[in-house]
Amino acid sequence: MIDPSVVDLSRLQFAATALYHFLFVPLTLGLSWLLVAMEAAYVMSGRPIYKEMTRFWGKLYGINFALGVTTGLTMEFQFGTNWAYYSHYVGDIFGAPLAIEGLMAFFLESTMAGLFFFGWDRLSKAGHLAVTALMALATNLSAVLILIANGWMQDPVGSAFNPVTMRMELQDFWALVFNPAAQAKFVHTVSAGYVTGSIFVLAISSWYLMKGRHLEFARRSFRIAAAFGLASALSVIVLGDESGYAVSESQKSKLAAIEAMWESEPAPAAFNLLAWPNEEKQSNDWEVRIPYVLGLIATRSTGEVLPGIREIRAENRQRIVSGIEAVTALEAMRKNPQDEAARARFGEHEKDMGYGLLVKKYTERASEATPQMIGQAAQDSVPRVAPLFWTFRGMVLIAFSMLALFAFSFWHSARGSFESKPWLLKWAFWSLPLPWLACHLGWIVAEYGRQPWTVHGMLPTHLSASSLSAASLWGSLAGFLGFYTLLLIAEMFLMFKYARRGPDGHDEPAATLNMANA
Amino acid sequence: MLDYETLKLIWWLLVGVLLIGFAIMDGHDMGVGMLLPFLGKNDVERRVMINAVAPHWDGNQVWFITAGGAIFAAWPFVYATAFSGMYWALLLVLFALFFRPVGFDYRSKLPDPAWRNFWDWGLFAGSAVPSLVFGVAFGNLLQGVPFHFDESMRSFYTGSFWALLNPLALLTGVVSLSMLALQGATFLAHRTEGDLQARAQKAATLSGVLLIAGFAAAGVWVSGMDGYAITSAIDANVALNPLMKEVARVPGGWLANYGKIPLLWLVPAIGLGGALIAVLMVRSDRTLLAFAGSSLACLGIIGTAGVSLFPFIMPSSSSPRSSLTAWDATSSHYTLGVMFWVALIFTPIVLGYTGWAYRVMRGKLTGDYIRANDKVLY
Incomplete structure (x- = not known):
């Protein structure tokens, strides 16, 4: 590491x-x-x-x-x-x-x-x-x-x-x-x-x-x-x-952090003009909101739902678990290029491989990642809000x-x-x-x-x-x-x-x- | 689309063209920079020297920047491994180069002699240090550099900065330094007159003789030492990574290519001949021919290093199979193809307007011209 x-x-x-x-x-x-x-x-x-x-x-x-x-x-x-x-x-x-x-x-x-x-x-x-x-x-x-x-x-x-x-x-x-x-x-x-x-x-x-x-x-x-x-x-x-x-x-997580939007909101989302983001509680201590504006800016529509930080992290957690499969399959493929099972498993999870690499911050071998490490990696997947x-x-x-x-x-x-x-x-x-x-x-x-x-x-x-x-x-x-x-x-x-x-x-x-x- | 192996070969040539272009173009303004404190005996003479390259040095420096970008695009393994491994050597080059843009632009904006003298030495360092380090780098490539890859193709460099300064590398450093000094001195001889021109001619003779001696000595040294050779079969037409081959150290290995294709002896001959032409012509006042001879020397000498190493770019002394070669350190087939077309279209355009810029600014520079345009010139 x-x-x-x-x-x-x-x-x-x-x-x-x-x-x-x-x-x-x-x-x-x-x-x-x-x-x-x-x-x-x-x-x-x-x-x-x-x-x-x-x-x-x-x-x-x-x-x-x-x-x-x-x-x-x-x-x-x-x-x-x-x-x-x-x-x-x-x-x-x-x-x-x-x-x-x-x-x-x-x-x-x-x-x-x-x-x-x-x-x-x-x-x-x-x-x-x-x-x-x-x-x-x-x-x-x-x-x-x-x-x-x-x-x-x-x-x-x-x-x-x-x-x-x-x-x-x-x-x-x-x-x-x-x-x-x-x-x-x-x-x-x-x-x-x-x-x-x-x-x-x-x-x-x-x-x-x-x-x-x-x-x-x-x-x-x-x-x-x-x-x-x-x-x-x-x-x-x-x-x-x-x-x-x-x-x-492309980057819903960046948008959610910029807007301090912890929870997914019904469309069209309100815009936080001012707020006091609290990273620990994953919510804002207080906020001044303008209804509809964020939904209009970000989606150009009134019907599209924007995901909040909690939802993004939960989704990323799934992708990390899937990505770990891709990383371990790739390791097996490099040891033995003829390993067809590994190749198939890699193909299935390849799109999430980057997420699997996130746990490498905590462990050398992705396959040994504990649920706690995966949770931490999911937490990292959205930048700090304030x-x-x-x-x-x-x-x-x-x-x-x-x-x-x-x-x-x-x-x-x-x-x-x-x-x-x-x-x-x-x-x-x-x-x-x-x-x-x-x-x-x-x-x-x-x-x-x-x-x-x-x-x-x-x-x-x-x-x-x-x-x-x-x-x-x-x-x-x-x-x-x-x-x-x-x-x-x-x-x-x-x-x-x-x-x-x-x-x-x-x-x-x-x-x-x-x-x-x- | 061209096949992958051909493109790999073309990109080896193109990187060579960029490095030679850099030596010829940025080389002459660096040569002027390293001679600045010695040939310019007073402020006006120094300004004559500086203004001989003032309109062009920045465009010339782009050869260096573009070579960096092209290595990134065409040889990402080399870009990543060489620059992170030789970290302090590259930073030394960058820090020295920092003196140039400000040295050129700020020097004459204040009349204070101490201020001007400081930037003159800054321009000296910004020219001499990179020239030396580039030569040192080639000396180390010829000996192999200690680095290896792990399973994820992350590179680890296990040498130190000081180990780069070994005897052969210092010799190749002197070759590179005298080569660019010759390039600068012949250029100055062409663009100046009077005493300054006479001093430039003397400097050209001196650096030319040093270059011939140094290049010949390095040649003898390198032909007697161990080179590297790929000992496993390699299919250059498919995607490879550097760990997919076997490499051995071979005594006299850097002569192998000349044995296979004797015509290649022409390349070092051009290096020596060019330097000789430069010296002879500059002494008989045929300054433009002298500059052409010096440019030929750059072509031949850099070409010699490339041809001797080929297909190696950066051999590894500690893990020979990790060595980077023109076959396995490249970008994908698709990227090499795209970038080939980009280079094919834009290189002639660049050469065209660069030539035009030199034409616009042609002619001898004199002290009277400097005095008359005191406020607008560098």
């Missing part, structure tokens, strides 16, 4: 490095399209202020992008270093979108980013705009592919277990690509990135307006961000609701507050009155950290909510980690946190410095100087 502290430390390290990475990703996703919008305005109108805007916001984009690349490196390799058994078990499927991401998205994104920063004097106006647009497109392509990979972990479609290679293998590539769980996640995640980019531009522009600096520049930036932000915030909420629907199809319940509500609350901000900003930008509304500028400025907070809460809901699985219903988290020592994990975790934090400090320092300095004329090239001997 793997050292449980290694599993916990591996999870902590993955969560920390992934959340660090996602400090930089959403801004890249959103700001890249804003750069396209600004540069398109420059190419169409020919007014230099739009070029100045593109270059200024582009510089901040670059400071952020550098750390996105840095922290992204870790993500490409960490499955292998720290989740070796996971990588072996599902690499046949999960590796494909990662490799395609490199080939289709990263090459394009990085090559175009180089030309975006250094190609101003060497490309035509339209040529440079095309480069910027390709860069933005590629960042979004990269998001599609990584979310296809992640979506498959939430809802493992198009694949089957192969007893010879002892792993899951891909059977239908297009099912993997068009996995509804992945599609819903993609639009929700990139929209969250667009909101982040918009708040970034809106907040910094508001600061200039409050300080009375770079007024013309800030006004135009504010307007673009308000419009783009309003559309994005609407999209993030509507499409978040769409992933709520997807979640209910963390999910609160992170989800935090995320939604922030999303609505940003929607309101964009609505007011857009309204006053349409009327041209935002400069005389100091409360609005202040509100926009102080909202700067909110999208990052919402993104992080969202990822915690998505990934903590998937527990106890790395691949839902197929591979438990506790089996997925590498066979490393706890000492190695402590060392690497400290190394990542220390290094990333120092880099983050350098990044924030430059970001503040350059944002404060503003779009000075000095940052423009002195003239159109050609290279000597070019």
Whole structure:
């Protein structure tokens, strides 16, 4: 059995490095399209202020992008270093979108980013705009592919277990690509990135307006961000609701935990606006409910019944018992490939095998699992309620507050009155950290909510980690946190410095100087 | 659809192409990085060096990332076993690489000389350390690495980080280091002029000579030591796992493939010849040819390692039958097929726009250009 502290430390390290990475990703996703919008305005109108805007916001984009690349490196390799058994078990499927991401998205994104920063004097106006647009497109392509990979972990479609290679293998590539769980996640995640980019531009522009600096520049930036932000915030909420629907199809346990729904409810289920979940009693100490709403969100109907946590656990207990049969039959098959009885028994219980693996947290041999262990495994099969319940509500609350901000900003930008509304500028400025907070809460809901699985219903988290020592994990975790934090400090320092300095004329090239001997 | 055995062979070649592509492309910006503190005598010269690769280094680094992804997709056993086993070696590479994006982008954003000097050494480490570790890794693959699988195909690595730093591995580390230094120096010689160019030419000669000597020495060493061979029948056309074969250590075993197909001697010859061309051409100011020669050296030298090991990818010294080979460490037939088409479609597209980007940014870089564009360049 793997050292449980290694599993916990591996999870902590993955969560920390992934959340660090996602400090930089959403801004890249959103700001890249804003750069396209600004540069398109420059190419169409020919007014230099739009070029100045593109270059200024582009510089901040670059400071952020550098750390996105840095922290992204870790993500490409960490499955292998720290989740070796996971990588072996599902690499046949999960590796494909990662490799395609490199080939289709990263090459394009990085090559175009180089030309975006250094190609101003060497490309035509339209040529440079095309480069910027390709860069933005590629960042979004990269998001599609990584979310296809992640979506498959939430809802493992198009694949089957192969007893010879002892792993899951891909059977239908297009099912993997068009996995509804992945599609819903993609639009929700990139929209969250667009909101982040918009708040970034809106907040910094508001600061200039409050300080009375770079007024013309800030006004135009504010307007673009308000419009783009309003559309994005609407999209993030509507499409978040769409992933709520997807979640209910594939992961009823996540939904039940998010909603603190302990008992199955007659359709259409009520929505717990607020509650105090009590894990021990398996019920809420108190709750504030809105009738019908959850049923409508999650099932798009008034007749479908949503299972509660107790019912899910009871059902999973049956699946664990059946899964243990599959695990023991597989062991017999590997000892003697000619064992036809074992083969038949495996075929009968194969669909529950992942559940059988859940008891391996408590015993090396699944066949020796006691009823108590099975009960414990069934208990584990739904994640803890309180963390999910609160992170989800935090995320939604922030999303609505940003929607309101964009609505007011857009309204006053349409009327041209935002400069005389100091409360609005202040509100926009102080909202700067909110999208990052919402993104992080969202990822915690998505990934903590998937527990106890790395691949839902197929591979438990506790089996997925590498066979490393706890000492190695402590060392690497400290190394990542220390290094990333120092880099983050350098990044924030430059970001503040350059944002404060503003779009000075000095940052423009002195003239159109050609290279000597070019 | 192509048959499974052919696809396994194609993917062995494709991973090779990615590694060679990495050495040629990211290799030259890493070479520039490791020469940075030595060839750049003042801030402007260092900025000339940095800006010679500034628009391209990030795209080039994607060869490394894509190689990682492709190994994940095509050889999941290798991705899982190698990276978790050689945990600290890989983390060392990653931590060193962290210096690059920030080093390039942040270095010239503040005028403070201490700040700039710090990032220059960061770029040095971010270039030299990975180059060294990649070579060390190949030296260890040639000797076999201590790991085994249990019944559920979970891998266990039983060596230590320090054991990776053995004499042969250090020699192959020097080969890799001098190979990428040559790649960077020939590139610099092509993109710069004046004193800096002269120093780059000198560095190219030095690293080229070191490369030729190191590669020849490693060749002699490896041909005399034990290799590995599969001793049981293996049907490469069906699904396999690494435990379904028998493997033995064979003296001089890494020469077996050259005995079977003598034409393969061309591969190490290309390695040596390429390095020789690079040195001769760079001395006679034909810098583009020198860079081409150096790139050929990358192809020949990485090719030599691959061809010698084939079909082995990662032999196990402690449990030879657990060794990972191109026949039994791969993905399923279906995944290899899908990924083959993906690679066939996208690789030419990538090469196309990468070539275009270099064309757009072509020409010599000078100190005057740096001074004139002080605020917008790295």
